[in-house]
Amino acid sequence: MAGTITATLTLAGQGVTSDPIAIAPTTTLDINEPCVESGSLIADHSATGMVALTTAATLPMYLYIKNTGVGGAGGLVIDIDGTTVATIMQGAWMWIPVADGLLVEYDSQPAPPIDVPFEYAFWASV
Amino acid sequence: MATINTRVILSGQGVTTDTLSVDLTTIMTVESPTVQSGALAVPAVAGPAIVIPGFPGTADQDKTQVLYLKNTDVPATESFNVLAEHATAATQSIFCTLGPGEWMCLPVSSLTEIALLGTANATTCEYGFWALT
Numbered sequence: 001m002a003g004t005i006t007a008t009l010t011l012a013g014q015g016v017t018s019d020p021i022a023i024a025p026t027t028t029l030d031i032n033e034p035c036v037e038s039g040s041l042i043a044d045h046s047a048t049g050m051v052a053l054t055t056a057a058t059l060p061m062y063l064y065i066k067n068t069g070v071g072g073a074g075g076l077v078i079d080i081d082g083t084t085v086a087t088i089m090q091g092a093w094m095w096i097p098v099a100d101g102l103l104v105e106y107d108s109q110p111a112p113p114i115d116v117p118f119e120y121a122f123w124a125s126v
Numbered sequence: 127m128a129t130i131n132t133r134v135i136l137s138g139q140g141v142t143t144d145t146l147s148v149d150l151t152t153i154m155t156v157e158s159p160t161v162q163s164g165a166l167a168v169p170a171v172a173g174p175a176i177v178i179p180g181f182p183g184t185a186d187q188d189k190t191q192v193l194y195l196k197n198t199d200v201p202a203t204e205s206f207n208v209l210a211e212h213a214t215a216a217t218q219s220i221f222c223t224l225g226p227g228e229w230m231c232l233p234v235s236s237l238t239e240i241a242l243l244g245t246a247n248a249t250t251c252e253y254g255f256w257a258l259t
Contacts, residue, residue, distance in 0.1 A: 005138035013130040016160045025229045035141045080221035085210045087235040091152050096230040099223040
């Protein structure tokens with residue numbers, strides 16, 4: 001069943017320059033299955049190599065990931081199509097429209113050697 | 127010490143009967159190098175991919191960079207691709223396609239360089255990036 005979601009970003013604050021940041025894009029997206037609207041996993045530090053989060057979908061998809069770890073410094077590494085694109089530290093998140101046909105994988109950072117919990121969601125783009 | 131507030135809201139009916147409601151805010155401590163507000167033209171697919179002005183390359187990026195990109199094409203018809211190159215691979219690969227009006231926000235790994243390439247026609251992009259301390 002096709003549906004829609006609205007994705008809104010707000011970037012605000014003083015930032016680094018004397019010009020405060022005020023960025024707030026909103027976009028409404030048409031989505032469909034396959035999807036995971038609310039999921040969570042743990043990146044096991046003892047696992048060997050990257051672990052697949054999604055299959056290499058034939059459709060583009062929208063992907064959200066947040067590192068939900070607390071009390072440590074474990075980062076979550078995200079590879080797309082075999083290239084490391086993101087390192088998500090505790091409390092941080094990412095949102096991207098992933099190009100079609102690409103595999104998304106995750107792993108915990110090598111150091112410190114701790115498990116990294118995270119939440120995620122993805123939808124196929126119509 | 128400079129900070130930015132990043133807030134993402136995901137809402138709507140979605141695909142399942144469970145209504146989507148994600149609303150989270152993260153305060154990030156940032157430093158130079160940064161471009162807090164920039165815009166550039168993205169060439170069509172026939173042209174070479176372009177780097178984001180000021181964004182650290184694979185050889186000199188030693189910090190995670192929070193990167194914001196938005197496709198600002200008007201009229202809203204053209205997409206563009208976002209490419210990544212990691213220092214260990216030395217090849218560019220497409221990982222993201224931004225349609226008209228779509229945006230992305232990503233903590234780009236250190237040693238990963240980002241480039242942009244249009245699809246059928248040239249388009250425009252706004253961007254911002256900040257180094258995480």
